[in-house]
Amino acid sequence: MKSAGEFDLIEFIRTQQSVVRPDVLLGIGDDAAMLQAPADHALVMCSDTLNEGVHFPVGTDPEAIGWKSLAVNLSDLAAMGACPSWCLLNLCLPESDTRWLERFTNGFFELAAAHDVVLVGGDTTRGPLSISVTACGFVPRELALTRSGAKVGDDIWVSGTLGDAALALRRMLAGESVPAELMDALDRPTPRVALGSALRGFASSCIDVSDGVLQDLGHVCAASGLAAEVAGDWLPVSDAFDALAPREARLQLQSSGDDYELCFSAAPGYRNLLVDLAEKLDLRLTRIGSFTSGQGVHLTQAGRLSALEKRGHAHF
Ligand SMILES: Nc1ncnc2c1ncn2[C@@H]1O[C@H](COP(=O)(O)OP(=O)(O)OP(=O)(O)O)[C@@H](O)[C@H]1O
Ligand SMILES: Cc1ncc(C[n+]2csc(CCOP(=O)(O)O)c2C)c(N)n1
Numbered sequence: 001m002k003s004a005g006e007f008d009l010i011e012f013i014r015t016q017q018s019v020v021r022p023d024v025l026l027g028i029g030d031d032a033a034m035l036q037a038p039a040d041h042a043l044v045m046c047s048d049t050l051n052e053g054v055h056f057p058v059g060t061d062p063e064a065i066g067w068k069s070l071a072v073n074l075s076d077l078a079a080m081g082a083c084p085s086w087c088l089l090n091l092c093l094p095e096s097d098t099r100w101l102e103r104f105t106n107g108f109f110e111l112a113a114a115h116d117v118v119l120v121g122g123d124t125t126r127g128p129l130s131i132s133v134t135a136c137g138f139v140p141r142e143l144a145l146t147r148s149g150a151k152v153g154d155d156i157w158v159s160g161t162l163g164d165a166a167l168a169l170r171r172m173l174a175g176e177s178v179p180a181e182l183m184d185a186l187d188r189p190t191p192r193v194a195l196g197s198a199l200r201g202f203a204s205s206c207i208d209v210s211d212g213v214l215q216d217l218g219h220v221c222a223a224s225g226l227a228a229e230v231a232g233d234w235l236p237v238s239d240a241f242d243a244l245a246p247r248e249a250r251l252q253l254q255s256s257g258d259d260y261e262l263c264f265s266a267a268p269g270y271r272n273l274l275v276d277l278a279e280k281l282d283l284r285l286t287r288i289g290s291f292t293s294g295q296g297v298h299l300t301q302a303g304r305l306s307a308l309e310k311r312g313h314a315h316f
C-alpha cells in the first residue's frame with residue numbers, strides 16, 4: 001500500500017486482525033459495533049491514552065506503541081479481575097504512513113491474540129500522534145476486585161518487579177545503554193490478566209500500578225478508608241534494576257509508575273495460597289506491607305519513616 005487514504009487505513013487495520021469471537025455480532029465497518037455480553041457477568045470497561053512525548057519518547061518503535069496501548073488497558077481490566085473480550089482503537093496520526101501502521105498493528109494484534117480480544121471499532125483522524133484504546137471485559141458480578149474492599153490487617157502484595165520501566169526511560173534519556181530486560185518493561189509491559197482472574201474471591205482489593213505503587217495505594221487507602229504501611233526494603237526489584245539503579249534513586253524509580261503490575265490485598269491466612277499461586281503462574285508475588293486503621297500511605301525504610309520527593313506520576 002503506497003499513499004493510503006483514511007478508509008484504506010481502516011481497511012488495512014481490519015485485515016490485520018486474526019481473532020474471531022462469536023459474541024461479536026457486528027465488528028469493524030458499520031456505524032457502531034454490536035456485541036453480545038454474557039447475561040450472568042458484569043461488563044467492565046476502561047480507556048487509556050498514549051500521547052507521543054508524554055507517554056512514550058518520540059521515535060519509539062511502533063510495535064511497542066501498539067503493544068503498550070492495549071497492554072495498559074488490559075492491565076486495568078486485570079485489576080478488576082475481569083477477563084478481556086473486546087476493544088476500540090482511536091488513532092490520531094500525523095500522516096498516512098502504512099509502514100508505521102503495519103508495525104503498530106503487529107504489536108497491537110500480537111497482544112490482542114494472546115488474550116482472545118477482538119478489535120470491534122474505533123476512529124482514525126489526523127493530528128499529533130496519540131493512541132486511545134477502550135477495552136471491555138467480563139467478570140462475575142460478585143467477584144470483581146475493587147479499590148474499596150481492603151480490611152485492617154490485610155497484607156499488601158505486588159506482582160513482578162517495580163521500577164524497571166522508569167529506569168529504562170531514565171537511562172535512555174541520559175543516553176546510556178538500556179538492557180533488554182528493562183527495555184521490555186518500558187515497551188512491552190505484560191498485563192497480569194491471569195493473576196487478576198485468579199485473585200477473584202479472596203483478594204480484598206486490587207489496583208494496577210500505573211502511576212507508582214505509593215500513589216496508587218493511596219487510592220486504595222482513600223477508597224477503603226484505611227492507611228497502608230509499606231516497607232521500602234521489601235519492594236521487589238529485577239536483577240537488572242539491582243545492578244544499574246543508583247542507590248539514592250531506587251525508591252524514587254520504584255514509585256515512578258509505568259509498571260503495570262497488580263497491587264492487591266488479602267488476609268494473612270491466604271499467604272500460603274499466594275505462594276502456591278505465584279509458582280503456578282510463574283510470576284513473582286511479594287508481600288510489601290499491610291493495611292492499618294488511619295489514612296494515607298506510610299513508607300518505611302530500614303525501620304524508619306521515609307519521605308519521598310515524588311510519590312508517583314501525575315499529568316498536572
Ligand atoms: N475524562 C474522564 N471522564 C470520565 N471519567 C474519567 C476521566 N478520566 C478518568 N476518569 C475516571 O477516573 C477514574 C480514575 O482514572 P485514572 O485515569 O486515574 O485511572 P487509573 O487506571 O488508575 O490510571 P491509568 O490511567 O494510569 O491507568 C477511573 O474510573 C476513570 O474511568
Ligand atoms: C516520554 C515519556 N515520559 C514519561 C514516561 C513515564 N510514564 C508514561 S505514562 C506514565 C504513568 C501512567 O500514565 P497515565 O496516568 O496517563 O495512564 C508514566 C510514569 C514515559 N514512558 N515516556
Ligand SMILES: [Mg+2]
Pocket residue numbers: 075076079207208209210
Ligand atoms: Mg489503573
